[in-house]
Amino acid sequence: MIRRFKSLFVAAALILLINSCSSEESEGKTPKEYNLNKPERFAMPESLLEISGIAFNKGIADTIYAIQDEEGKLFRLAWGNKKQFHGKFWKSGDYEDVSILRDKVIILKSNGSLFSFPFTDAIYDEIDSVKEYQKLLPEGEYEGMYGDEISGKLYLLCKNCTIDNNDNVTGYIYRADSDSLVFAGQFNIDVDPIKPFSGKVKKGLRPSAIAKNPVTREWFIVSAVHNLLVITDENWKVKVAYPLNGNTFNQPEGIAFDSAGNLYISNEGDDISAGNILKFQRLTP
Template sequence: MRKVLLLTSLLISLSLVGCELKKKGKEKQDKKNSTGILANFDLNKPEKFNMPESLQEISGIAFNDEKSDTIYAINDEEGKVFRLGWNVPKQLHAKFGKQGDYEDVTIANGHVIVLKSNGSLFTFPFSDAIYDEVDQVREIRALLPKGEYEGMFADQFNNQLYVLCKKCDADYSWNTTSGYVIELGDSLYVSSPFQIDVAGIKEYKGKVKEGFRPSGLAKNPLSNEWFIISASNKLLIVTDSKWKIKEAFPLTGNLFNQPEGIAFDKIGNLYISNEGDDLTLGNILKFERKPK
């Protein structure tokens, strides 16, 4: 009986120590979140917008810089650009192409640009996005090296398009994530490649399994920092304008089912879209920027 009591006491003590360590770890993470770059956003308390069935597999999202009242979105199966008012479940769409694996959408210089997973780009006038069918669609192939692509962002202030590799030959060692800058104009061309050093992520998160594999990126209009998400690693990283990693944050699976798209509105609120599954609806999460 005495041995049983001693064993029980030991198990209780170990359990209490474990709880205390877990509590301290959470307090440490909460403190980091409250004092770092993402102190401007409470990543645990979003406003959720559940998607209609047509956007259950939502991937990329974007705003037109002139307005923030309409969200433009893409899913990874249909050649359609969807548009929705915030928290208005009815969607409208413009069909621009055949079925395919479309990953991201962006708007710049009066044009909508859609990224396909193989690196092909589709572009058409923004003024045509109000029609059911788009006639003036331009497809641009073989502009980027062969690989798998998911993240794209157009900066119309410098007239450039940024595209990130999810899985490319240049990143065979998983130590880097490659990206490309495309100059926008009558003739699109790649002006310069760049790389993100995955070792910089490990300083914050530890091991990054099989590379970073980003699924979306957006530039914060107020700070010019890059916010990049990875659905594979359930991770959000922040870099400076030169792609040097400043912070990295794990995204909890119960809130971020499959984070595929990311965007900012013109006043700096953060939006992250999540693909749904058999148990979870696709959604967009809005994180209001806190005043200083």
């Protein structure tokens, strides 16, 4: 009887241990500055079911600017308030990201075309001051863009370009002058250092969005294809990568920081769930 009791006790202990490990694995690893397992969740209105890029003006968090990948509209809404306003800037198309840089709104289309108009015109229902930039970028598919207010530079990251292979992702830099975008160089991200963190990138990284952390100056890159967050230093050297839990991150398509260093990631919705923006409060390291 005693031996049987000991066996039952050991079995119960093993079950508890397995359940504990499973719980830890399901939560996953997370940066020390942000708990990726405990977001504040903001469900989007139906108009932003397919939300893609998000941005703030100069890091001010009172208004979120967003686009979705079907209509040529710039949306404006406040955190937690589903009432949205929008301005029509172009015809329907596959729009992937938005940045506000030096009082200009810049929107990226998946084919690499860019659209720009004065930030002051974002309040209008119909925006007729739009300038289109075609063929600035090599042929390919683009989804990630970030406007650096300090340097005045616009960073664009290729998602799928013929110039790249499984081990490299190319990005392009433009300087935002008063009425033009001037080429200012390019950069590369080596995919090999990401592979130990996620085997999903064996056939290359497919970035969805990029943003620079205003506190650490690190680059944060999300990939919806791989459900992955990659962090590099200021010079694009990979530091770490975190697989994202699919129960939390349905389809991460946009990323932004406010001036306090809080992290925001937008997710497209589907037939079951609404689109959303997840906020991760910056923690004291």
